[in-house]
Amino acid sequence: PTLAKTGRTAREPCHDRLAAAAGLDKTNAKAFLALRLDETNTTPLTLLIGAASLLGGVAFDNLSQTTVHIPAAHAAALKKSLGSKSTNDALVAAVWVLFRRLRVLNYQLRTQKRGGFSFMRAFVRRPTETGCAIQPVNYRGDDVEGLPPNLFGNASLMVCARLGDVRTENMSERGAASLMSRAVRNEVDAAKTREGKQRALGEIAALGTVTTRTQIAAAVAAVGQKDVFISAWQFPELWGFDFDGAGEGGPVYFTGSVFPAAAWTAAAFPGREGGLSIGITVPARVLGQVAEEMQAVVRALSEEETATATE
Numbered sequence: 001p002t003l004a005k006t007g008r009t010a011r012e013p014c015h016d017r018l019a020a021a022a023g024l025d026k027t028n029a030k031a032f033l034a035l036r037l038d039e040t041n042t043t044p045l046t047l048l049i050g051a052a053s054l055l056g057g058v059a060f061d062n063l064s065q066t067t068v069h070i071p072a073a074h075a076a077a078l079k080k081s082l083g084s085k086s087t088n089d090a091l092v093a094a095v096w097v098l099f100r101r102l103r104v105l106n107y108q109l110r111t112q113k114r115g116g117f118s119f120m121r122a123f124v125r126r127p128t129e130t131g132c133a134i135q136p137v138n139y140r141g142d143d144v145e146g147l148p149p150n151l152f153g154n155a156s157l158m159v160c161a162r163l164g165d166v167r168t169e170n171m172s173e174r175g176a177a178s179l180m181s182r183a184v185r186n187e188v189d190a191a192k193t194r195e196g197k198q199r200a201l202g203e204i205a206a207l208g209t210v211t212t213r214t215q216i217a218a219a220v221a222a223v224g225q226k227d228v229f230i231s232a233w234q235f236p237e238l239w240g241f242d243f244d245g246a247g248e249g250g251p252v253y254f255t256g257s258v259f260p261a262a263a264w265t266a267a268a269f270p271g272r273e274g275g276l277s278i279g280i281t282v283p284a285r286v287l288g289q290v291a292e293e294m295q296a297v298v299r300a301l302s303e304e305e306t307a308t309a310t311e
Contacts, residue, residue, distance in 0.1 A: 013152035018208040029206035032218040034160040064284040068294045072275040081302035084181040093177040096228045109285045131163030134229045137191045144197045159187040233269040
């Protein structure tokens, strides 16, 4: 059929990215490039320990989800203060700082004495900052030569913004967040170059033949490497979607989380009344501090800009 407004011809949507990539050349193609699995120790024993820790954290740590809101003026002030190229760059950096704070609080709550010796408390590890923020980059449609323009299904791959050897312990939160914001932008820009798109095409092709061991290694590496895993659904039309065609079929709820849920993950999406909403998954013991700490982080990272924006 012809689309009346554009004159283009619609094609049957393809929902399976692996089927779309079935005919691609898989020579030297590798999956999960952002996780640098070649650089990690993935012996059977380390994989077993890592997988047990991962599953144990998901199964036994009581997680909760909440949604916080950042007004548009505050998001703009945050972007300006950090010198970010996009609002998403600033947002990733802000959530990274938020999780740094909450991880410390989570450790304190888990290890505080409640009388007597706790066997489990003795094995609680102090949080270690990795300087890594993971987020997906979308390659759907004709953005990548070799993927069909009618691809409707998932064509997103991970990118990891890393601070490398930079030590941020004694750095101001704003300085550290600025570094993370730039690291995020560098990774996204690199992913969108011609070379980045070709790597993505090879990675999508490789996903169809990845072994179970590699999948486990990727899951363990992602959990172990990241300070934050955040996805962004920042398309303004979200709340205007009309599913029934009669003007009354708009969405009533949105969540970007996946199951099983994992701690220290987030999804950003447009607020129903403007601004940005962020769905956040954290251990239940720190849930009550999320909204207050998010406000404090935004103020700390953009205090002067926020004051100007709200006058």
